[in-house]
Amino acid sequence: MYLIWAVESVDNLVYYIHMILSEKIEKIKQTRERYKVYITPLVLILGFILDILTLNRVDQVFDNVILIVHLVIVGTTILLLFGKDTKWGHRLNIIKHAQKIEYLMVFSFGALFSGSMIFFSKSASLASSWPVLLLLLILMLGTEFQRKYFQRLILQVNFYFIALFSYLIVLIPVLRRDMGPSLFIASGIVSLIAISFFFFILYVLDRRSLRRYIKKMVAGVVSIFVIFNILYFTNIIPPIPLSLKADGVYHSVYRISPTNYVGLYESTDWWNFWQKRSKVVNRSAGESIYVFSSVFAPTSLNTKIYHQWQYLDPVKNKWVDSSRIELEVSGGREGGFRGYSKKSNLKDGKWRVVIETERNQKLGRITFKIISTKESVKLEEEIL
Numbered sequence: 001m002y003l004i005w006a007v008e009s010v011d012n013l014v015y016y017i018h019m020i021l022s023e024k025i026e027k028i029k030q031t032r033e034r035y036k037v038y039i040t041p042l043v044l045i046l047g048f049i050l051d052i053l054t055l056n057r058v059d060q061v062f063d064n065v066i067l068i069v070h071l072v073i074v075g076t077t078i079l080l081l082f083g084k085d086t087k088w089g090h091r092l093n094i095i096k097h098a099q100k101i102e103y104l105m106v107f108s109f110g111a112l113f114s115g116s117m118i119f120f121s122k123s124a125s126l127a128s129s130w131p132v133l134l135l136l137l138i139l140m141l142g143t144e145f146q147r148k149y150f151q152r153l154i155l156q157v158n159f160y161f162i163a164l165f166s167y168l169i170v171l172i173p174v175l176r177r178d179m180g181p182s183l184f185i186a187s188g189i190v191s192l193i194a195i196s197f198f199f200f201i202l203y204v205l206d207r208r209s210l211r212r213y214i215k216k217m218v219a220g221v222v223s224i225f226v227i228f229n230i231l232y233f234t235n236i237i238p239p240i241p242l243s244l245k246a247d248g249v250y251h252s253v254y255r256i257s258p259t260n261y262v263g264l265y266e267s268t269d270w271w272n273f274w275q276k277r278s279k280v281v282n283r284s285a286g287e288s289i290y291v292f293s294s295v296f297a298p299t300s301l302n303t304k305i306y307h308q309w310q311y312l313d314p315v316k317n318k319w320v321d322s323s324r325i326e327l328e329v330s331g332g333r334e335g336g337f338r339g340y341s342k343k344s345n346l347k348d349g350k351w352r353v354v355i356e357t358e359r360n361q362k363l364g365r366i367t368f369k370i371i372s373t374k375e376s377v378k379l380e381e382e383i384l
Helices: 002-034 036-054 061-082 087-091 094-123 126-145 147-151 153-176 181-205 207-211 214-233
Strands: 243-250 252-255 261-265 280-283 289-296 302-313 318-330 337-343 349-357 362-372 380-383
Touching: 061 094, 061 153, 061 181, 087 094, 094 153, 153 181, 153 214, 181 207, 181 214, 243 261, 243 349, 243 362, 252 289, 261 289, 289 302, 289 349, 289 362, 302 337, 318 337
Parallel strands: 280 362
Antiparallel strands: 243 289, 252 261, 261 380, 289 337, 302 318, 302 349, 349 362
Protein backbone atom coordinates (compact mmCIF):
# COMPACT_ATOMS: atom_id res chain seq x y z
CA MET A 1 0.00 0.00 0.00
CA TYR A 2 2.86 2.37 0.82
CA LEU A 3 4.44 1.45 -2.51
CA ILE A 4 1.26 2.36 -4.38
CA TRP A 5 1.05 5.65 -2.46
CA ALA A 6 4.68 6.46 -3.26
CA VAL A 7 4.19 5.74 -6.97
CA GLU A 8 1.05 7.89 -7.06
CA SER A 9 2.89 10.71 -5.26
CA VAL A 10 5.74 10.57 -7.75
CA ASP A 11 3.26 10.58 -10.63
CA ASN A 12 1.46 13.57 -9.15
CA LEU A 13 4.77 15.37 -8.61
CA VAL A 14 5.82 14.74 -12.18
CA TYR A 15 2.41 15.89 -13.39
CA TYR A 16 2.58 19.13 -11.40
CA ILE A 17 6.16 19.80 -12.55
CA HIS A 18 5.09 19.18 -16.15
CA MET A 19 2.13 21.57 -15.73
CA ILE A 20 4.32 24.27 -14.18
CA LEU A 21 6.99 23.93 -16.86
CA SER A 22 4.39 23.94 -19.62
CA GLU A 23 2.87 27.13 -18.25
CA LYS A 24 6.31 28.73 -17.94
CA ILE A 25 7.28 27.71 -21.47
CA GLU A 26 3.98 29.02 -22.81
CA LYS A 27 4.46 32.32 -20.97
CA ILE A 28 7.98 32.59 -22.37
CA LYS A 29 6.65 31.99 -25.88
CA GLN A 30 3.90 34.60 -25.39
CA THR A 31 6.39 37.11 -24.00
CA ARG A 32 8.79 36.47 -26.87
CA GLU A 33 5.99 36.90 -29.40
CA ARG A 34 4.77 40.08 -27.68
CA TYR A 35 8.21 41.69 -27.54
CA LYS A 36 9.81 40.17 -30.64
CA VAL A 37 9.94 43.62 -32.27
CA TYR A 38 12.43 44.63 -29.56
CA ILE A 39 14.61 41.53 -29.83
CA THR A 40 16.55 42.58 -32.92
CA PRO A 41 17.28 46.13 -31.66
CA LEU A 42 18.64 44.55 -28.48
CA VAL A 43 20.80 42.23 -30.58
CA LEU A 44 22.00 45.29 -32.53
CA ILE A 45 23.02 47.15 -29.37
CA LEU A 46 24.81 44.13 -27.93
CA GLY A 47 26.57 43.41 -31.22
CA PHE A 48 27.65 47.02 -31.65
CA ILE A 49 28.96 47.21 -28.07
CA LEU A 50 30.82 43.95 -28.65
CA ASP A 51 32.43 45.40 -31.78
CA ILE A 52 33.47 48.56 -29.96
CA LEU A 53 35.06 46.52 -27.18
CA THR A 54 36.80 43.99 -29.42
CA LEU A 55 37.70 45.78 -32.67
CA ASN A 56 40.72 47.99 -32.20
CA ARG A 57 43.26 47.82 -35.03
CA VAL A 58 42.82 46.78 -38.63
CA ASP A 59 46.18 44.98 -38.61
CA GLN A 60 45.55 42.83 -35.53
CA VAL A 61 44.95 39.12 -36.06
CA PHE A 62 42.16 38.97 -33.46
CA ASP A 63 40.14 41.75 -35.11
CA ASN A 64 40.41 40.12 -38.52
CA VAL A 65 39.52 36.68 -37.15
CA ILE A 66 36.29 38.14 -35.72
CA LEU A 67 35.31 39.68 -39.06
CA ILE A 68 36.22 36.53 -41.02
CA VAL A 69 34.15 34.40 -38.63
CA HIS A 70 31.16 36.67 -39.21
CA LEU A 71 31.67 36.43 -42.99
CA VAL A 72 31.71 32.64 -42.71
CA ILE A 73 28.60 32.66 -40.53
CA VAL A 74 26.68 34.87 -42.96
CA GLY A 75 27.72 32.78 -45.97
CA THR A 76 26.83 29.52 -44.21
CA THR A 77 23.44 30.74 -42.99
CA ILE A 78 22.52 32.02 -46.48
CA LEU A 79 23.36 28.58 -47.91
CA LEU A 80 21.37 26.81 -45.19
CA LEU A 81 18.27 28.94 -45.72
CA PHE A 82 18.55 28.64 -49.50
CA GLY A 83 18.74 24.85 -49.27
CA LYS A 84 16.00 24.34 -46.69
CA ASP A 85 13.65 22.75 -49.28
CA THR A 86 16.28 20.41 -50.73
CA LYS A 87 16.85 16.79 -49.69
CA TRP A 88 19.76 17.59 -47.43
CA GLY A 89 17.79 20.54 -46.08
CA HIS A 90 15.02 18.17 -44.97
CA ARG A 91 17.59 15.84 -43.44
CA LEU A 92 19.02 18.68 -41.38
CA ASN A 93 15.48 19.85 -40.53
CA ILE A 94 16.44 23.41 -41.45
CA ILE A 95 12.81 24.55 -41.67
CA LYS A 96 12.39 23.88 -37.94
CA HIS A 97 15.44 25.99 -37.09
CA ALA A 98 14.99 28.60 -39.85
CA GLN A 99 14.11 31.45 -37.47
CA LYS A 100 17.19 30.83 -35.31
CA ILE A 101 19.36 30.68 -38.42
CA GLU A 102 17.88 33.98 -39.64
CA TYR A 103 18.63 35.66 -36.30
CA LEU A 104 22.19 34.39 -36.44
CA MET A 105 22.58 35.66 -40.01
CA VAL A 106 21.18 39.09 -39.11
CA PHE A 107 23.42 39.34 -36.03
CA SER A 108 26.53 38.62 -38.10
CA PHE A 109 25.40 41.02 -40.84
CA GLY A 110 24.97 43.72 -38.22
CA ALA A 111 28.38 42.93 -36.72
CA LEU A 112 30.05 43.13 -40.14
CA PHE A 113 28.52 46.50 -41.01
CA SER A 114 29.09 47.96 -37.55
CA GLY A 115 32.71 46.74 -37.74
CA SER A 116 33.14 48.39 -41.13
CA MET A 117 31.58 51.58 -39.78
CA ILE A 118 34.02 51.60 -36.84
CA PHE A 119 37.08 51.20 -39.08
CA PHE A 120 35.79 53.57 -41.78
CA SER A 121 34.82 56.27 -39.27
CA LYS A 122 38.34 56.20 -37.81
CA SER A 123 39.73 56.93 -41.26
CA ALA A 124 37.08 59.35 -42.49
CA SER A 125 36.68 63.06 -42.60
CA LEU A 126 32.97 63.51 -41.97
CA ALA A 127 32.77 66.41 -44.41
CA SER A 128 33.80 64.26 -47.38
CA SER A 129 32.98 60.68 -46.38
CA TRP A 130 29.58 61.09 -44.72
CA PRO A 131 27.73 59.31 -47.59
CA VAL A 132 29.67 56.09 -46.99
CA LEU A 133 29.32 56.31 -43.21
CA LEU A 134 25.59 57.00 -43.58
CA LEU A 135 25.24 53.99 -45.91
CA LEU A 136 27.04 51.72 -43.42
CA LEU A 137 24.87 53.02 -40.59
CA ILE A 138 21.70 52.35 -42.61
CA LEU A 139 22.91 48.85 -43.45
CA MET A 140 23.81 48.16 -39.83
CA LEU A 141 20.42 49.37 -38.56
CA GLY A 142 18.56 47.79 -41.44
CA THR A 143 19.93 44.33 -40.73
CA GLU A 144 18.49 44.47 -37.23
CA PHE A 145 15.25 46.43 -37.57
CA GLN A 146 14.12 44.99 -40.90
CA ARG A 147 14.89 41.32 -40.50
CA LYS A 148 11.94 40.26 -42.68
CA TYR A 149 13.62 41.74 -45.75
CA PHE A 150 16.63 39.51 -45.19
CA GLN A 151 14.49 36.47 -45.91
CA ARG A 152 14.92 37.33 -49.59
CA LEU A 153 17.86 35.64 -51.27
CA ILE A 154 18.66 38.56 -53.61
CA LEU A 155 19.08 41.00 -50.73
CA GLN A 156 21.03 38.46 -48.70
CA VAL A 157 23.54 37.97 -51.51
CA ASN A 158 23.81 41.68 -52.37
CA PHE A 159 24.40 42.65 -48.75
CA TYR A 160 26.87 39.81 -48.41
CA PHE A 161 28.84 41.21 -51.35
CA ILE A 162 28.82 44.68 -49.77
CA ALA A 163 30.17 43.23 -46.51
CA LEU A 164 32.77 41.18 -48.39
CA PHE A 165 33.96 44.08 -50.54
CA SER A 166 34.08 46.44 -47.53
CA TYR A 167 36.27 43.98 -45.63
CA LEU A 168 38.65 43.31 -48.51
CA ILE A 169 39.18 47.07 -48.92
CA VAL A 170 40.68 46.92 -45.42
CA LEU A 171 42.40 43.52 -45.54
CA ILE A 172 44.36 43.67 -48.80
CA PRO A 173 46.20 46.97 -48.05
CA VAL A 174 47.12 45.56 -44.63
CA LEU A 175 48.46 42.34 -46.15
CA ARG A 176 50.30 44.16 -48.92
CA ARG A 177 51.53 46.90 -46.55
CA ASP A 178 50.61 49.52 -49.10
CA MET A 179 47.60 51.49 -50.31
CA GLY A 180 46.37 53.11 -53.48
CA PRO A 181 44.11 52.63 -56.53
CA SER A 182 45.78 49.41 -57.68
CA LEU A 183 45.07 47.71 -54.35
CA PHE A 184 41.49 48.95 -54.35
CA ILE A 185 41.00 47.45 -57.82
CA ALA A 186 42.61 44.23 -56.58
CA SER A 187 40.16 44.18 -53.65
CA GLY A 188 37.28 44.48 -56.10
CA ILE A 189 38.58 41.66 -58.30
CA VAL A 190 39.07 39.33 -55.31
CA SER A 191 35.56 40.12 -54.06
CA LEU A 192 34.10 39.31 -57.50
CA ILE A 193 35.97 35.99 -57.58
CA ALA A 194 34.74 35.15 -54.06
CA ILE A 195 31.09 35.96 -54.82
CA SER A 196 31.31 33.98 -58.09
CA PHE A 197 32.44 30.95 -56.08
CA PHE A 198 29.50 31.56 -53.74
CA PHE A 199 27.14 31.57 -56.74
CA PHE A 200 28.63 28.23 -57.79
CA ILE A 201 27.85 26.70 -54.39
CA LEU A 202 24.27 27.97 -54.63
CA TYR A 203 24.05 26.43 -58.08
CA VAL A 204 25.24 23.05 -56.79
CA LEU A 205 22.72 23.15 -53.94
CA ASP A 206 19.61 23.95 -55.97
CA ARG A 207 20.15 24.92 -59.61
CA ARG A 208 16.43 25.13 -60.39
CA SER A 209 15.68 27.67 -57.67
CA LEU A 210 18.82 29.66 -58.47
CA ARG A 211 17.73 30.22 -62.07
CA ARG A 212 14.87 32.40 -60.78
CA TYR A 213 17.27 34.75 -59.00
CA ILE A 214 20.60 34.61 -60.79
CA LYS A 215 20.06 37.51 -63.23
CA LYS A 216 18.91 39.92 -60.51
CA MET A 217 21.71 38.83 -58.17
CA VAL A 218 24.39 39.33 -60.82
CA ALA A 219 22.90 42.73 -61.74
CA GLY A 220 22.96 43.71 -58.05
CA VAL A 221 26.58 42.63 -57.58
CA VAL A 222 27.73 44.48 -60.70
CA SER A 223 25.85 47.63 -59.61
CA ILE A 224 27.44 47.51 -56.16
CA PHE A 225 30.87 47.01 -57.70
CA VAL A 226 30.41 50.05 -59.97
CA ILE A 227 29.08 52.22 -57.11
CA PHE A 228 32.02 51.31 -54.86
CA ASN A 229 34.46 52.28 -57.60
CA ILE A 230 32.70 55.60 -58.19
CA LEU A 231 32.79 56.34 -54.45
CA TYR A 232 36.48 55.48 -54.26
CA PHE A 233 37.70 57.42 -57.29
CA THR A 234 35.66 60.48 -56.26
CA ASN A 235 37.41 60.28 -52.84
CA ILE A 236 34.20 59.65 -50.90
CA ILE A 237 35.44 56.32 -49.50
CA PRO A 238 37.91 57.21 -46.72
CA PRO A 239 41.61 56.28 -46.95
CA ILE A 240 41.43 52.91 -45.21
CA PRO A 241 43.59 51.65 -43.46
CA LEU A 242 44.94 55.03 -42.27
CA SER A 243 43.21 56.72 -39.35
CA LEU A 244 43.64 60.12 -37.72
CA LYS A 245 44.30 59.75 -34.00
CA ALA A 246 44.75 63.41 -33.01
CA ASP A 247 45.34 66.89 -34.39
CA GLY A 248 45.71 70.43 -33.05
CA VAL A 249 46.94 73.95 -33.70
CA TYR A 250 49.85 75.28 -31.61
CA HIS A 251 52.05 78.34 -31.12
CA SER A 252 55.09 76.08 -31.07
CA VAL A 253 55.98 72.40 -31.44
CA TYR A 254 59.39 70.94 -30.64
CA ARG A 255 60.83 67.47 -30.13
CA ILE A 256 62.07 66.40 -26.68
CA SER A 257 62.93 62.78 -27.58
CA PRO A 258 62.87 60.51 -30.65
CA THR A 259 59.22 59.65 -29.89
CA ASN A 260 57.84 62.68 -28.03
CA TYR A 261 57.00 66.28 -28.84
CA VAL A 262 55.87 69.24 -26.77
CA GLY A 263 53.26 71.67 -28.00
CA LEU A 264 52.40 75.14 -26.65
CA TYR A 265 48.76 76.08 -27.05
CA GLU A 266 46.09 78.51 -25.89
CA SER A 267 43.58 76.87 -23.59
CA THR A 268 39.84 77.56 -23.62
CA ASP A 269 37.86 79.19 -20.82
CA TRP A 270 37.22 77.04 -17.74
CA TRP A 271 33.56 76.48 -18.62
CA ASN A 272 34.44 75.12 -22.06
CA PHE A 273 35.37 71.72 -20.61
CA TRP A 274 34.63 69.76 -23.81
CA GLN A 275 37.33 71.59 -25.77
CA LYS A 276 40.89 71.71 -24.49
CA ARG A 277 42.61 73.91 -27.09
CA SER A 278 41.25 77.22 -28.30
CA LYS A 279 40.29 77.61 -31.95
CA VAL A 280 41.45 81.23 -31.79
CA VAL A 281 45.20 81.84 -32.14
CA ASN A 282 46.37 85.20 -30.77
CA ARG A 283 49.79 85.58 -32.32
CA SER A 284 52.43 88.28 -32.15
CA ALA A 285 54.02 89.81 -35.26
CA GLY A 286 56.08 87.34 -37.28
CA GLU A 287 55.11 84.35 -35.14
CA SER A 288 54.76 80.97 -36.91
CA ILE A 289 51.69 78.75 -36.51
CA TYR A 290 52.07 74.98 -36.12
CA VAL A 291 49.58 72.21 -36.92
CA PHE A 292 50.31 68.81 -35.40
CA SER A 293 48.72 65.51 -36.45
CA SER A 294 48.99 61.89 -35.37
CA VAL A 295 48.07 59.33 -38.03
CA PHE A 296 47.85 55.59 -37.42
CA ALA A 297 48.97 53.21 -40.16
CA PRO A 298 49.25 49.40 -39.98
CA THR A 299 52.61 47.83 -39.23
CA SER A 300 55.19 48.21 -42.03
CA LEU A 301 52.91 50.41 -44.12
CA ASN A 302 54.81 53.51 -45.21
CA THR A 303 53.06 56.27 -47.10
CA LYS A 304 52.72 60.04 -47.33
CA ILE A 305 50.16 62.43 -45.95
CA TYR A 306 49.81 66.14 -46.62
CA HIS A 307 48.81 69.21 -44.67
CA GLN A 308 46.84 71.38 -47.06
CA TRP A 309 46.78 74.91 -45.63
CA GLN A 310 43.82 77.02 -46.74
CA TYR A 311 42.44 80.44 -45.80
CA LEU A 312 38.92 81.77 -46.15
CA ASP A 313 38.69 84.61 -48.68
CA PRO A 314 36.34 87.09 -46.94
CA VAL A 315 35.27 88.66 -50.24
CA LYS A 316 34.44 85.50 -52.16
CA ASN A 317 33.60 83.53 -48.98
CA LYS A 318 35.62 80.66 -50.44
CA TRP A 319 38.48 78.53 -49.13
CA VAL A 320 41.70 79.21 -51.05
CA ASP A 321 44.73 76.87 -51.11
CA SER A 322 47.89 78.30 -49.59
CA SER A 323 50.49 75.53 -49.16
CA ARG A 324 50.54 71.73 -49.33
CA ILE A 325 53.20 70.32 -47.01
CA GLU A 326 54.27 66.68 -47.28
CA LEU A 327 54.77 64.40 -44.26
CA GLU A 328 56.09 60.83 -44.31
CA VAL A 329 54.06 58.23 -42.38
CA SER A 330 55.67 55.11 -40.94
CA GLY A 331 53.19 52.49 -39.71
CA GLY A 332 52.93 50.32 -36.64
CA ARG A 333 53.00 52.77 -33.74
CA GLU A 334 49.91 52.43 -31.51
CA GLY A 335 49.51 56.16 -31.00
CA GLY A 336 50.11 56.88 -34.67
CA PHE A 337 52.88 58.61 -36.57
CA ARG A 338 53.31 62.16 -35.29
CA GLY A 339 54.40 65.10 -37.38
CA TYR A 340 53.72 68.78 -37.88
CA SER A 341 53.81 71.55 -40.42
CA LYS A 342 54.28 75.26 -39.80
CA LYS A 343 53.72 78.50 -41.66
CA SER A 344 54.87 82.06 -41.08
CA ASN A 345 53.58 85.47 -42.09
CA LEU A 346 49.96 84.34 -42.20
CA LYS A 347 47.26 86.95 -42.65
CA ASP A 348 44.60 87.38 -39.99
CA GLY A 349 41.34 85.57 -40.49
CA LYS A 350 39.96 82.07 -40.72
CA TRP A 351 42.31 79.24 -41.65
CA ARG A 352 42.08 75.49 -41.88
CA VAL A 353 44.45 72.60 -42.48
CA VAL A 354 43.09 69.57 -44.30
CA ILE A 355 44.96 66.35 -43.52
CA GLU A 356 44.82 64.23 -46.65
CA THR A 357 46.52 61.54 -48.71
CA GLU A 358 48.34 61.94 -51.99
CA ARG A 359 45.05 61.28 -53.79
CA ASN A 360 43.29 64.03 -51.77
CA GLN A 361 41.38 61.54 -49.63
CA LYS A 362 40.48 63.39 -46.44
CA LEU A 363 41.60 62.05 -43.05
CA GLY A 364 40.43 65.12 -41.15
CA ARG A 365 40.77 68.85 -40.84
CA ILE A 366 41.26 71.49 -38.19
CA THR A 367 39.82 75.02 -38.48
CA PHE A 368 41.04 78.01 -36.51
CA LYS A 369 41.10 81.81 -36.50
CA ILE A 370 44.25 83.94 -36.41
CA ILE A 371 44.22 87.31 -34.64
CA SER A 372 47.26 89.58 -34.35
CA THR A 373 47.95 90.99 -30.89
CA LYS A 374 50.67 92.91 -29.09
CA GLU A 375 49.65 91.57 -25.69
CA SER A 376 51.31 88.56 -24.11
CA VAL A 377 49.37 85.33 -24.42
CA LYS A 378 49.25 82.67 -21.70
CA LEU A 379 50.27 79.31 -23.17
CA GLU A 380 49.84 75.79 -21.82
CA GLU A 381 52.31 72.96 -22.39
CA GLU A 382 51.25 69.56 -23.73
CA ILE A 383 53.30 66.42 -24.34
CA LEU A 384 52.37 65.00 -27.73
